[in-house]
Amino acid sequence: MRLPLRLILCLALVGLAACGKHHPAPAAGVLPALIGDGWERADPVASGFDAAKLQATLEKAAGEPIDLHAVVVERHGRLVAEIYRAGKDKGVYDLFATTRDFGPTTLHDVRSVGKSVVSLLIGAARQEGKLDDLSKPVLDFYPEFKDLQTPPRRAITIEHLLTMSSGFEWQEGGPGRDDEHRLYWKWTPAYYALSRPIAAPPGTRFNYNSGGNLVLADILARATATPLKDYARTRLFQPLGITDWEWTGDLHGQPMAFTGLRMRPRDMAKLGRLVLNHGRWKELQLVPAEWIDASLKPRLDTGFDGTRYGYQWWTGSLQWRGKNLPWAAAFGNGSQRIFVVPDLDLCVVVTAGAYGDVAVARRVDLLLQDIVATVDR
Incomplete structure (x- = not known):
């Protein structure tokens, strides 16, 4: 039986x-x-x-x-x-x-665990001397979005995206409009995420926003001149001995950083061990120790069961x-x-x-x- x-x-x-x-x-x-x-x-x-x-x-x-x-x-x-x-x-x-x-x-869908992986990759990029200024306006990376270059939107920085405190009006995971799902099919999803109405001054309020993570992943790709999947493979997964993984793409084939990652649970534990070892795996410092500390520092109250939020x-x-x-x-x-x-x-x-x-x-x-x-x- x-x-x-x-x-x-x-x-x-x-x-x-x-x-x-x-x-x-x-x-x-x-x-x-x-x-x-x-x-x-x-x-x-x-x-x-x-x-x-x-x-x-x-x-x-x-x-x-x-x-x-x-x-x-x-x-x-x-x-x-x-x-x-x-x-x-x-x-x-x-x-x-x-x-x-x-x-x-x-392999298992890990959904928004991918957001934390993006944060680790940003730390790796900073180790290479890229993305070193978290106070830089997000729209500096998007000069082509000319209609969005207004003072209120230019006040939104990389750090605001990391802490999910950009101030954009954003709904996901509940009844009614789900802005996250629109990221699956928009031809320019970063534009959609950055064009939402502003509901609060940046840095003042936590609001869960997958669009912000998508923009972070896109900025990472622009700053490193490397597609997200390639950068994840060479800077994180290969050194950790993670060989079996997938990153599901949107309807245009772009990896959905905010939700599409698929991993083995034992490989997820390698990411946890990397964090516990302050960004070090065996003899390799894959992510700066100070970035791990900054990422895990409690910053904003999430409103969910006494939890707070760091850098993703x-x-x-x-x-x-x-x-x-x-x-x-x-x-x-x-x-x-x-x-x-x-x-x-x-x-x-x-x-x-x-x-x-x-x-x-x-x-x-x-x-x-x-x-x-x-x-x-």
């Missing part, structure tokens, strides 16, 4: 902790598989977890009716645990969801042993997540198929707290 829920990979059997106390071993399971993708694996107890509690936490989450597809737990540069299950999913252009089996080599990264806090610890994350619609907890040197990746479901997003965000609660040291 085939079980509806399959844990393909979970925790190893564990024995004695370093302190000499006996920890109950999980009833069954294996360590994360070695599949030649650059990851080493680690025993959960040696990595500072209560192994039985961690396994129970992951199995409980995988058994809930929240269309969870994968959870990957990484600490100190090694994989500690991962689970996968089948679930319903749909791509950016799909009208209906279909049931799929997910595993360690399955979400931030918040959690409890561990009576302490309040900061976290940062790349968020994507459907509950795609790359969480990093710097004080614990911990990364947790989640993929799911709950597109547009805020209740599931909140449950997935609480899963981070549940996993952190299993950390002993």
